[in-house]
Amino acid sequence: NAGVTQTPKFQVLKTGQSMTLQCAQDMNHNSMYWYRQDPGMGLRLIYYSASEGTTDKGEVPNGYNVSRLNKREFSLRLESAAPSQTSVYFCASTSDRARRGYTFGSGTRLTVV
Amino acid sequence: QKEVEQNSGPLSVPEGAIASLNCTYSDRGSQSFFWYRQYSGKSPELIMFIYSNGDKEDGRFTAQLNKASQYVSLLIRDSQPSDSATYLCAVNNGGSNYKLTFGKGTLLTVNP
Numbered sequence: 001n002a003g004v005t006q007t008p009k010f011q012v013l014k015t016g017q018s019m020t021l022q023c024a025q026d027m028n029h030n031s032m033y034w035y036r037q038d039p040g041m042g043l044r045l046i047y048y049s050a051s052e053g054t055t056d057k058g059e060v061p062n063g064y065n066v067s068r069l070n071k072r073e074f075s076l077r078l079e080s081a082a083p084s085q086t087s088v089y090f091c092a093s094t095s096d097r098a099r100r101g102y103t104f105g106s107g108t109r110l111t112v113v
Numbered sequence: 114q115k116e117v118e119q120n121s122g123p124l125s126v127p128e129g130a131i132a133s134l135n136c137t138y139s140d141r142g143s144q145s146f147f148w149y150r151q152y153s154g155k156s157p158e159l160i161m162f163i164y165s166n167g168d169k170e171d172g173r174f175t176a177q178l179n180k181a182s183q184y185v186s187l188l189i190r191d192s193q194p195s196d197s198a199t200y201l202c203a204v205n206n207g208g209s210n211y212k213l214t215f216g217k218g219t220l221l222t223v224n225p
Binding site: 033035045056 | 145210217
């Protein structure tokens with residue numbers, strides 16, 4: 001019963017490098033989300049996928065792209081990493097119109113140097 | 114811009130006391146409300162959700178909702194040092210995208 005699995009847990013990138021953060025859920029949830037969390041800023045929505053086959057921008061989408069590969073998987077890509085993208089990234093999923101909130105993954109701590 | 118406001122704290126209470134955490138929200142159309150607990154270096158975990166005005170109790174936790182005042186609170190009775198964490202308030206405005214808007218969180222410290 002894994003829930004939401006994120007990989008990797010830690011990553012250090014150089015400015016300009018690219019990488020993809022992976023997220024998979026095994027709860028048959030329809031909706032998936034990517035947030036970033038910075039000190040003093042709370043959780044901010046980057047992109048979301050309300051259902052398989054759809055993706056939409058959240059509050060802070062610049063510098064990111066996403067792919068909803070199938071119902072289980074939702075990846076976040078940084079094409080050209082910048083130090084401002086140093087953050088902790090959380091993937092979350094939900095069903096039943098989010099009436100019971102989200103289930104979060106364990107997070108990816110990303111540092112861009 | 115839909116906003117969720119929380120006092121950042123830190124809120125410090127002695128062990129055994131009641132901790133009271135507060136949250137206000139700007140969108141009157143909001144339909145469901147959540148409290149998450151986040152330990153340092155960990156991911157948020159859901160501890161309570163509430164949809165209707167009034168109180169909802171679960172063990173030592175009570176969530177209170179007042180939609181007219183756009184206010185939701187969390188009471189923690191008999192606070193324990195293990196309750197020391199950041200508490201995040203989240204609000205669902207009921208749209209088809211099922212997005213939650215989070216407050217910035219209140220840091221609670223329970224002193225032995």
